[in-house]
Amino acid sequence: MAADSDPESEVFEITDFTTASEWERFISKVEEVLNDWKLIGESSKKTPDKGEYTSGLWEEKGDEVLFADFKFSIRHHYFLQEACEKEEVEDIGEDSLPVATQDLLSTNNDFPPIAHCLVRWYGLREFVVIAPAANDAVISESKCNLLLSSVSIALGNTGCQVPIFVQIHQKWRKLYVGECQGPGVRTDFEMVHLRKVPNQYTHLSGLLDIFKSKIGCPLTSLPPVNIAIRFTYILQDWQQYFWPQQPPDIDALVGGEVGGLEFGKLPFGACEDPISELHLATTWPCLTEGIVVDNDVYSDLDPLQAPQWSVRVRKADNPQCMLGDFVSEFFRLCRRKESTDELLGKSAFEENGKEAADISQALSKLTEPAPVPIHKLSVTSMVHSARKKIRKHRGGDESPLSNEVLNAILFFLFPDAKLLDGSEGKPSSSTGNIASQFENEDYHLYSQLKSAPLDSLTYKLALCLCMVNFYHGGVRGVAHLWQEFVLEMRYRWENNCLIPGLASGPPDLKCCLLHQKLQMLNCCIGRKKARDEGKKASATDFSSDKSPNRTANDPGESEKSKYEVGKSWDSWSDSEDEFFECHSDTEELKESGQEATKKSSSKDDSKEPLVLKPEGRLHQSGNLTLLSTGEPLYIPVTQEPAPMTEDLLEEQSEVLAKLGTSAEGAHLRARMQSACLLSDMESFKAANPGCGLEDFVRWYSPRDYVEEEVTDEKGNVVIKGELSQRMKIPNNMWVEAWETAKCTPAHRQRRLFDDTKEAEKVLHYLAVQKPADLTRHLLPCVIHAALLKRLRKISRPSRRL
Incomplete structure (x- = not known):
């Protein structure tokens, strides 16, 4: 009695039958994926038109599910199609067939050339495939039955009417089994691979017998069966035929013969036949079983009499092609x-x-240039x-x-x-x-x-x-x-x-x-x-213009000739960073105003304007005249802007961006961008002595010179002009550049483009x-x-x- 009353000796075993097994978790995961893809319940879609599977778009989406430690991939393949109209939805009753069953009975899209193999075999527009991930395979019969049971339970729990297939055995075999459920109907999809086809199933009459036996209809007189027939002939060896394209001459290209090379052309053509197989399909799209006879003795299915022929090419894997290589x-x-x-x-x-320069002689070479004939x-x-x-x-x-x-x-x-x-x-x-x-x-x-x-x-x-x-x-x-x-x-x-x-x-x-x-x-x-x-032209003109009565002993004449011709071009080296700088006004006027400036001592003489010699004129600018003197306005010879590549433009943009947004940075940025403007102003001053900023603006930027008609004191209508408002802004860059610009023609300016x-x-x-x-x-x-x-x-x- 004492032993029976001891509480520690009593053992209570509790079994929890609510714990889910691996199989139940797998079914639950499949149902969850079907819910996420909204494949629950009935779906209403219109019957696809003839040939729509070929011209339309197919899409797929996928996910992964686990059965214990075995991974499966689940893929949803579907044909993109517009939603069905409301009127058509109302006609669908409880006893309507699933969309997959309707696709099986439709003959509008038999034998699509490019589609999933299940689409070619069954004509389905939407289906789900569960297959082992990676290179694994489901080979045993017990595992196949377990997967089919899982699919059947998932379809029943969710009410999904989309067929679900399970791929078994090795993937290269393309062996599928599946199921589709609807209201009061269930369709099983089965496949059999045979090493050798029995003789009774090599013709139409034998196939019809097995088809009727599988249906198992109790009616004694069955309606005629509709048939679509396609024979495919595969040609794999055509060595006796010529290529449509002449193959390239490899020996001429690699043999080292220059005459065989065409450097301006890329080669084109395949070194081997890029086509591995040629498929010819003869099709009878829609027949009734009583119309044609095809048995082991006689056949009406002559390929030459087929109403439809089609050809398909299967390409070789990675053929050697000249252009691609x-x-x-x-x-x-x-x-x-x-x-x-x-x-x-x-x-x-x-x-x-021997040709390298000695560093110790670098300075002597700079100070003692010796002209070397090239x-x-x-x-x-x-x-x-x-x-x-x-x-x-x-x-x-x-x-x-x-x-x-x-x-x-x-x-x-x-x-x-x-x-x-x-x-x-x-x-x-x-x-x-x-x-x-x-x-x-x-x-x-x-x-x-x-x-x-x-x-x-x-x-x-x-x-x-x-x-x-x-x-x-x-x-x-x-x-x-x-x-x-x-x-x-x-x-x-x-x-x-x-x-x-x-x-x-x-x-x-x-x-x-x-x-x-x-x-x-x-x-x-x-x-x-x-x-x-x-x-060379300047040197030739200078030598031809020399007068015989001029002598080198006349300093005035020699100085004058030196100014007119300018410094000898041969004394400058293109490889040195030296350029012609603008001379001062006094130096520019050696000929016309040097003596007058030296001798003049009175106040009136010092105020006399200096006469500048125009230089660097291109041609006259229409009827425009200088506002101050009335002389014709000439377009000057200017320097061409410096050409730039995209990397130089990018560098310039980076430099300008680094200047910032401050007033000083903006001013410096404007000066850097006005080098061409300053050069044009100097050329304009040299070509038009006595000109003003208004004259330059009239030629360079006519929109910034505003003209209007006014009435003078005598009542006459005259045209009066002035600079635009943006030219009158304080610290205007144009005004500053004009005041800085010297009277220098383009050929004596510092080069914009070195x-x-x-x-x-x-x-x-x-x-x-x-x-x-x-x-x-x-x-x-x-x-x-x-x-x-x-x-x-x-x-x-x-x-x-």
Whole structure:
């Protein structure tokens, strides 16, 4: 009794039957996903039109669910379709079939060419697929039945009428089983894979027998069955047939023959057949079982008599195509880190020890300049000497590019090289003529891609580098060609040879930055060439204007001649940072007012106006006259504004933005931006002695000079003008610039555009470019060329097709 009454000896076991199992959690998660996707209850949609599955849009969304530690992916595939009208919704009763069952009975969209396999097999417009995640597979029969039970319970609990399929076995088999539930009806989807099809199921009559037995209809006389038939013939071997497109001549391209290379064109074509299979489908879209006969003895289904034929092409996986390989290999250069020096050895731009200047003699060279005659070297000799230096620095290594290939590329890029051999060299033709030949959308495609115009030097350089990278040495060949290109740019700058294949004028900001840099260098060459020609012309005029009776012993005449001609152009060096500064008024008037100023002592004589000699006149500006003197107003010769590339514009914007918003910063910003205005004012003063700010504004900014009719004291109507209100603002920059401006013609002003400095900056920018940087600059040009090549092939198909 004592033992029975001991409370510690009593054990109570409590079992909690409310704890959910892994199976229940899985079903609950599936139901939760169906609720989130709003697939609960009935859905009303109109019957899709014929062929709408092919022309419409399909979408899918997915989620993941867990069964214990096994992960499944659940995907919802559906066809985008407008919602059904309210009138059609009211007609749907409780006994209406689910949408999936209606799709099974519809023949409007049988055999869609591009769709999910379940759409092709069952004609469904909406379904859900549960499949193992990653590469796992559900193989055992017990697990398949467990998943089907889970799907059936989830459909019953939620009232979802969208069919749910479960993918079993390996994914490559595309084996699905599924279920669809509706009010009073349930549809089971089953599939069977057979190694060998039984003979009785290889024709229509056998398939009809198994179809009727599966339906199990108790009626003795069944209605006729509607049939849609398609036979597909697969062709996998057509070696005996010719390709529609002629394959590229690989041997000529890689055999080292220069004659087989076309540097201005990208290759096009496949090195192997890009088509693996050709499917021919013969279709009978809608038939009744009594119309045709197809059994093991006789068949009415002759493919030649089929009402519909269709062809489908299955492409090979990653076939080797010339255009794609070229662009891909060129794009891979963007990831390279090596510089040109690392690829080719010590920099070829550095002079050797004998040619290098001794630092101890630097000052003596500056103070004792010795004119060295510059021989007019030809492009060929210049490239030859540069190549000798490159070989010396490489230590005798073989060059990536042979002489034959390199010369062919250089003559392709610079067609004027043969004209420059032993001659002065005529100015390069711009791309203006090229543009007139390609006035179409394809030519102007470069502005959308920020590439370069067709047949421009930049465009051709990109194609040559792409060809060299693929066939001639890869990245080392690219570095070699680029080094030769930079040497050619240096030669043309030093010898005043314009660069061919570049449009005249300032850099085109619609093009890539490298093209802008080359245009900038061409502008520098043009300015330097024009200035040198002006020096020669001035020297010739000076020598021809000398009178025989003038002697060097006359100091007055010699001083006067010195002023009229100006300082000798040959005494100035373009490589030095020296410019012609504006002379003072006294120095300007040596001829006309120097003696009068020295001899005049009375008050009246000192007030006499000094007579200035006009300089730098272009032409007269219509009927305009100076307000103070009544003399005709002349348009002066002005300096052209400095051309700028997009990186220089960005740098200038950053500098101006850093000045801040203070009054001092705004004033400094205005002065920095008024350099061109100050130069034009000085030119205007030199061309129109005695002019005022009002005269300058009338020519430079007519809107800022307001004229109105007034009546004078005598009653006559006269026109009176004055500056606009913005010109009268205190501390106006125009007024300050006018008061600061000196009377200096454009040819004696400090240059707004220092072509020597800018050219050296461009040449340094080109020399420090790595092959990867160069590739990033030219990649838009290569893509541009590839697009044009593809468009031309589409517009001009092969005659063999």
